[in-house]
Amino acid sequence: MRHLLLALTALTLPAVAQAQEARSVATKPAALEADGIPAVPLDLVDATRPYMEFRTAGFVDWDPVTRAMLVSTRFGNVAQLHTVKAPGMARRQISFEPEPLRGTYLPGDGTLVVAKDIGGNEFFQLYTLKDGKLNLLTDGKSRNGLNAVSKDGKWIAYSSTRRNGADSDLYVMNPRDPATNRLVKEVKGGGWAVADFAPGNGSAVVANYVSVTKTDLYWLDLASGAMTAIGNHKNSVAYGGAQFAADGSLWVTSDEGSDFQRLGTLDPKSGKFTAKSPEKKWDVESFDIADDGSFIAYTVNEAGVSKLKLLDPKSGAVREVTGLPSGTIGGVNIAPWGTIGLTVSSAKVPADAYAVDPQTLAVTRWTESETGGLDPSVNVEPEFVEVKSFDGEPVSGFLYRPDAAKFPGKRPLIVNIHGGPEGQSTPGFRGRTNYLLNELGVAVFYPNVRGSTGFGKRFVSLDNGPFLRENSVKDIGAFLDRLEADPAIDKDRIAVQGGSYGGYMCYATAIRYGGRFKAADCIVAISNFVTFLENTQSYRRDLRRVEYGDERDPKQRAKLLEISPLTQIDKLSIPLLVVTGANDPRVPKSEADQAVAAVRAKGRTAWHLIGNNEGHGFAKKENADYQFWTELMFWKANLLGQK
Numbered sequence: 001m002r003h004l005l006l007a008l009t010a011l012t013l014p015a016v017a018q019a020q021e022a023r024s025v026a027t028k029p030a031a032l033e034a035d036g037i038p039a040v041p042l043d044l045v046d047a048t049r050p051y052m053e054f055r056t057a058g059f060v061d062w063d064p065v066t067r068a069m070l071v072s073t074r075f076g077n078v079a080q081l082h083t084v085k086a087p088g089m090a091r092r093q094i095s096f097e098p099e100p101l102r103g104t105y106l107p108g109d110g111t112l113v114v115a116k117d118i119g120g121n122e123f124f125q126l127y128t129l130k131d132g133k134l135n136l137l138t139d140g141k142s143r144n145g146l147n148a149v150s151k152d153g154k155w156i157a158y159s160s161t162r163r164n165g166a167d168s169d170l171y172v173m174n175p176r177d178p179a180t181n182r183l184v185k186e187v188k189g190g191g192w193a194v195a196d197f198a199p200g201n202g203s204a205v206v207a208n209y210v211s212v213t214k215t216d217l218y219w220l221d222l223a224s225g226a227m228t229a230i231g232n233h234k235n236s237v238a239y240g241g242a243q244f245a246a247d248g249s250l251w252v253t254s255d256e257g258s259d260f261q262r263l264g265t266l267d268p269k270s271g272k273f274t275a276k277s278p279e280k281k282w283d284v285e286s287f288d289i290a291d292d293g294s295f296i297a298y299t300v301n302e303a304g305v306s307k308l309k310l311l312d313p314k315s316g317a318v319r320e321v322t323g324l325p326s327g328t329i330g331g332v333n334i335a336p337w338g339t340i341g342l343t344v345s346s347a348k349v350p351a352d353a354y355a356v357d358p359q360t361l362a363v364t365r366w367t368e369s370e371t372g373g374l375d376p377s378v379n380v381e382p383e384f385v386e387v388k389s390f391d392g393e394p395v396s397g398f399l400y401r402p403d404a405a406k407f408p409g410k411r412p413l414i415v416n417i418h419g420g421p422e423g424q425s426t427p428g429f430r431g432r433t434n435y436l437l438n439e440l441g442v443a444v445f446y447p448n449v450r451g452s453t454g455f456g457k458r459f460v461s462l463d464n465g466p467f468l469r470e471n472s473v474k475d476i477g478a479f480l481d482r483l484e485a486d487p488a489i490d491k492d493r494i495a496v497q498g499g500s501y502g503g504y505m506c507y508a509t510a511i512r513y514g515g516r517f518k519a520a521d522c523i524v525a526i527s528n529f530v531t532f533l534e535n536t537q538s539y540r541r542d543l544r545r546v547e548y549g550d551e552r553d554p555k556q557r558a559k560l561l562e563i564s565p566l567t568q569i570d571k572l573s574i575p576l577l578v579v580t581g582a583n584d585p586r587v588p589k590s591e592a593d594q595a596v597a598a599v600r601a602k603g604r605t606a607w608h609l610i611g612n613n614e615g616h617g618f619a620k621k622e623n624a625d626y627q628f629w630t631e632l633m634f635w636k637a638n639l640l641g642q643k
Contacts, residue, residue, distance in 0.1 A: 026629065029622045035596075035608040040629040048632070051435040052625050053372030057082075057091070059343045059353035060103065062335035064153075065110040069341060069366050071353050072102070077621050081114070081129070084353070087366045096132050100619055103129065104146070106175070107153035107336065113137075113175050115146055120615020121583040122537075126158060128175050137178050138162075143539060147194040150201050151244075151291075157184075157194035157204060166538040168192040170206065172222060185225050190539035194220070195242035205230070205242045205250065205268070211546040212422040213255075213457050215239040219268050231271025238457065241286060242266070245313065246293035251276075253284045259456035263287055263298050263311065277311060278318055283454060288334045295358055297340050299329045301454045303384070303396065304426035308332070308342065310358060321356055323363035325349070328426045334358075345428040347400075349376045378403075380437050382427045385445070389478040391471070393462065397447035397479065398427050400437055401488065407441030412493035412639055413483060414444050415476065417509075419500030421451040421463060421547065432628045440640070445483060449475040449505070466529070466549035466559035476509045480516055491516075495639045497631075499523035499579075499617060500587060507565030507572070507595065514573050519638035521631055523579040524587050524616050527595035528567070529560040537585040569598040575605040575638045579627055581614035607634060 025039035060070040060081065068083045073091055079100045082091035095101050095114070103114030114134070115124040123143045127134040138144045142162035147170075149156050156175055159168040168190050174180040191209035195217070198204055206218040206227065215238050217230040231237070240253040240261060253261040256273045263277035263284045277284055279300055287298035296311045306329035308321040327346030334340050338358050345351035350369040356362070382398035389395050402411055414436070418425045425446035436442040448455070449472040451463030463472045476496075484491035495518050498506035503525020510520035526532045533551045536544060549556040561567055576599055580592040592608065599606040609630050611623050618624040636642040 026626070029620075029626055031611060031613040031620075032623055032626055033608075033610040033612065034630070035610065036600075036605075037607045037609060037630055038633060040626065040633065044629055044632060047439070048432075048435050048629065050372035050374050051432050051439075052621075052628070053370065054350050054374075054429075054431055055369045056345070056351040056429070057343075057353050057367035057369050058351055059331045059333070059341045059366075061105045061333060062339070062341055063105055063110055064107055064336050067335070067337070069353060069355070070103070070105065070112075071367060072100070073367070073369070074621060078619060081112075084366055087355070087364050088368070091367065094132060095129055097134070101129075104149060106149055106156070107151065109153065111153070111176060113146060113149075113156060115144070117615075119583045119613045120581050120611075120617075120619055122585045122615060126156075126175075137173065137175055137181070143168075143537075145193065148196050148204065150197040151199070152201070155197065155201055157197065159193050161190070161539050166190065166541075168539060170194055170220070184222050185220060185227060189542055191543055196244050198244060199248050205244075207239065207242060209543070211543070212453065212460055213238050217242065217252075217266070230266070230268050231273075237273075239266075243287070243289055245289050245296075246291065249313075251287065251289060251296065253287065255457050259458055261285070263296070276313070276316065277309075278316075283456075286330075286332050288332050288340075290334050290338055290358070291336050292338075294338075297332050297334055297356075297358070299332060301424075304328070304398065304424060304448070304454060306344075306426075308340075308356065310361075319361060321361050321363065323361065324354065324356075326427075328428045347381050347427050347429065348379050350429045350431070374434075378438060379430070379434055382446075385479075385482065387478050387482045389450070389471075389475045393450060393475075395447065395449055395475045395478065397445055398425055399483075400430065400433075400444045400446075402437050402441040402443060404488065410490035411441055411443045411488060413489050413495070414442060414635070414639070415479070415483075415494065415496045415509075416444055416446050417449070417476070417496070417498035417502035417505040418446065418452070419498070419502040420453070421449075421472065421501045422453050422460060423501075424448055424452050424454040426454075432624075435628075435632075436635075440635075442635070442639075443489060445479070447476065447479050464547065466556050466563060469548070469563050470508070473505065473508045473512055476505070477513060480513060484516070493518055493639055493641075495519045495521070495635065497521040497523070499525070501526065503587070504529075504565065508563075510574055510576070511565055511568050511571045514571065517574055519575045519577070519634065520572075521577040521579070521634060522595075524581055524584055525578065525591065525595070526565075526587055527569075527591045528564040530557060530564065531566075531594070532587060532591055533560075535588045535590060540586065566594060566598060569595065570602065572599060573604065575607075575634070577607045577609070577631065577634045579609045579618075579630075580611065581616055581618065582610055582612045583615045586616045 057071045057073040081095040101114045112129045126137040144160045147157045170185040195205045195207045206220045208216045214236040216233045220227045237256045261283040262275040264275040300307045325346040331343045340356040353366045355364045380400045386396040503522045506522035530551045596606045596608045
């Protein structure tokens with residue numbers, strides 16, 4: 001009997017050991033593939049947990065009936081819509097979907113129209129949302145975008161690719177009666193949208209986004225479909241936010257006659273733009289007009305920091321709102337009764353919803369998002385860094401330094417490059433990255449290389465096409481010269497990270513400056529410009545050709561191949577982490593697959609994390625958490641030298 005017991009014990013020992021090992025690692029979400037990536041230890045999960053539990057609350061709209069605020073926030077796996085009846089009151093969830101939603105109330109009766117895709121594929125469908133239930137308005141298959149709402153709330157305008165999958169035709173509908181759906185204009189290209197209904201709802205202003213420096217505006221008769229150009233379309237002018245005021249005047253932002261976007265009026269007949277905002281430098285990013293026309297709220301981007309200002313259209317007087325936290329402002333929307341709603345995100349705290357009284361400029365915080373029990377006051381404020389690049393061009397970024405008292409000596413650094421390329425790094429809340437700063441003592445630098453928005457149309461055009469593309473890569477070299485000379489930075493422990501176009505930059509800088517980097521984390525990244533352009537969704541292909549180059553042109557194709565990271569992958573000698581969304585319509589999964597295969601074929605390290613229910617970046621909390629834990633393991637092994 002004793003021998004039998006010993007034999008049984010011996011047989012069970014491997015199973016016990018396996019069970020113990022299983023309990024020591026985190027459960028990987030079912031939709032993730034961790035190719036070549038070690039399991040995440042539970043002690044890492046436990047150590048980081050508070051940093052995973054922050055929330056944000058983004059202002060969405062005002063309920064015209066109840067005067068409640070509509071916000072987007074996450075209490076489960078993805079962000080959903082909630083209402084807040086008054087400042088500081090509880091968020092009441094009103095949508096219950098497995099995917100995030102965006103939406104708006106219609107003036108008058110408060111019908112709520114929302115948009116939702118599946119698994120990040122960006123083939124958005126439009127719905128009405130009532131009592132937690134969705135009612136489909138579109139065809140369920142094409143890509144649809146909610147464009148504009150008439151002032152009386154009777155009509156919505158939207159764009160849709162339903163005709164051929166590529167062109168964003170224009171439709172109108174009374175969403176209370178989907179049978180009223182009507183195609184008003186067939187167009188060619190994927191950048192079309194109705195900007196606003198003209199008074200009376202018989203006409204509309206239409207925008208065709210050609211590139212970051214060119215948007216063509218048109219006047220569209222909604223009955224006949226007749227469309228006429230506003231202004232001279234031979235000129236490259238970027239317009240934004242076309243909106244009619246109560247007196248019938250058309251307001252836009254425009255860079256006509258300026259390096260920056262200014263707020264002003266546009267005559268639809270002559271195409272003449274008249275600037276009304278006083279700023280000579282920095283872009284006016286967004287605006288909204290009070291229903292009675294008494295004021296216009298607009299935001300100015302000053303090197304990444306937002307300023308909210310109110311313009312009196314009659315006198316031209318401008319007042320600045322000074323009571324908001326310093327950071328980035330989004331979602332500005334004026335309620336029918338005049339209160340301004342908006343979202344503010346700062347380095348110290350997550351994004352939250354605020355209101356501003358237009359008379360007194362008093363600021364009221366409506367939500368206070370959770371921080372996982374952490375003290376947000378310890379979060380690091382960034383330092384503005386500006387250098388001259390290889391050709392003398394000034395480029396800048398934001399450097400987050402760990403607390404020197406807690407982490408003395410030279411600190412490791414991650415260079416995190418934004419996407420776009422028509423994007424911008426701004427001093428907002430860093431979420432999970434605060435763990436790197438506050439607990440591991442890792443500094444993080446967010447550069448704005450040439451081609452970034454926020455610094456004028458000249459600067460945003462400095463990387464256009466294949467022949468100027470690598471100049472933005474050279475900008476990283478200038479930043480490295482500055483950062484390596486910093487006495488608080490360990491020049492022997494620097495890594496690079498980036499997503500989307502920043503993912504291309506991640507590959508490209510890892511190849512060019514591999515001897516100065518320890519590792520690279522490239523997320524939803526372009527690896528070959530030619531295959532990217534050939535395989536990105538058809539509705540956005542021409543838009544990307546304007547920025548990157550046209551792969552159909554032999555000279556451009558040759559240059560695109562020359563500068564593509566995949567062409568030079570033999571030079572990539574540092575460990576690589578690649579993160580991919582399997583449903584990504586912008587940068588297809590094949591871009592990651594071919595890069596990982598090429599690196600591994602050379603016998604080098606490439607971890608590959610794939611989200612089978614994700615698109616252009618991980619939107620689901622469980623996946624985003626696991627991505628961060630994977631990145632931490634990668635940094636510990638390859639940047640920090642920890643096991």
